[in-house]
Amino acid sequence: xxxxxxxxLPGVSEREERHLWRVGVEDWWDFLTAERLPGFSxxxxxxxxxxxxxxxxxHDDLIFxxxxxxxxxxWRLFKAYRSRVLFLDIExxxxxxxxxxxxxxxxxxxxxYRPFVAGENLEEALPIIASAHILVTFGGSFFDLPFLRxxxxxxxxxPVHLDLCYLLRRLGLRGGLKRIEKRLGLSRxxxxxxxxxxxxxxxxxxxxxxxDKALERLILYNKxxxxxxxxxxxFAYEGLSQLVLTGQRPALTVSSGL
Numbered sequence: 001x002x003x004x005x006x007x008x009l010p011g012v013s014e015r016e017e018r019h020l021w022r023v024g025v026e027d028w029w030d031f032l033t034a035e036r037l038p039g040f041s042x043x044x045x046x047x048x049x050x051x052x053x054x055x056x057x058x059h060d061d062l063i064f065x066x067x068x069x070x071x072x073x074x075w076r077l078f079k080a081y082r083s084r085v086l087f088l089d090i091e092x093x094x095x096x097x098x099x100x101x102x103x104x105x106x107x108x109x110x111x112x113y114r115p116f117v118a119g120e121n122l123e124e125a126l127p128i129i130a131s132a133h134i135l136v137t138f139g140g141s142f143f144d145l146p147f148l149r150x151x152x153x154x155x156x157x158x159p160v161h162l163d164l165c166y167l168l169r170r171l172g173l174r175g176g177l178k179r180i181e182k183r184l185g186l187s188r189x190x191x192x193x194x195x196x197x198x199x200x201x202x203x204x205x206x207x208x209x210x211x212d213k214a215l216e217r218l219i220l221y222n223k224x225x226x227x228x229x230x231x232x233x234x235f236a237y238e239g240l241s242q243l244v245l246t247g248q249r250p251a252l253t254v255s256s257g258l
C-alpha cells in the first residue's frame with residue numbers, strides 16, 4: 001500500500017489520490033512514467049515527480065517517510081516495513097499510572113514473544129522499546145505508552161505508533177481487545193479464556209504472595225494479548241487498504257483479511 005500512496009506529495013489530497021487510482025496510476029512507478037495525467041498540469045506533474053524521486057531515494061528511511069505521510073495514514077507503512085514492527089502490551093497493578101506500577105511488559109516481533117517481569121528483568125525491555133521503528137498496541141495511546149512514560153520519561157516517541165483500537169474502529173470494530181477477538185473468530189487457550197484486566201491484577205497479587213503458578217498464567221494471558229496483535233494488525237492493514245481503494249469494508253473475519 002505504501003507504494004500506492006501519494007498523500008506525501010505536496011498538495012495531494014485524499015480525493016486526488018483516489019482520482020489517480022481511478023485513472024490507472026497503480027503505484028509510484030506508474031506515476032513517474034506518465035507523460036500526462038488528467039487533472040494535473042504539466043508543470044505540477046513535473047514538480048510532483050521530483051518530489052516522488054526524492055521519496056524513492058529515501059524509501060528505506062522509515063523516519064523520513066513517517067514525517068511525510070499524515071499520521072492517520074501511518075498504517076500504510078506496516079506491510080512494507082513489517083520486519084521493523086514491535087508488538088507491545090503491558091500489565092499493571094491496577095492503579096493509576098502516577099501511583100501504579102508496571103508488573104509485566106510483553107513484546108514480540110509477531111513470532112517470538114518475550115515477557116519482562118517486575119523484580120526480575122522488567123527494565124531489559126526498555127532499550128528494545130526505545131529502538132522500535134513501528135510500535136503496535138491496542139489502546140496504547142491512552143494506556144500503555146502514557147504509563148511507560150510516567151515511569152520512564154526518557155523513553156522516546158516511536159516514529160510510528162499504530163494503535164489498533166482506533167484503526168479497527170474505522171472498520172466497524174469497537175470495544176475491547178477480547179470482544180474484537182471473539183467477533184473475528186480468534187480463540188485463546190483454556191487456561192486464560194475469559195480472563196480480563198481485573199483478573200490479571202489479581203494474578204499478580206497472588207504471585208507476590210508466593211504463587212508461582214499465578215505468574216505463569218499471567219504471562220500466558222499477556223502472551224495471547226501480544227501475539228493476537230499481530231493477527232489484528234494484518235487484518236487492519238488489509239481491511240483499511242480495501243476501504244481506501246474500493247470504499248468497501250471487508251468481511252469481519254480474520255480469515256477474510258489475511
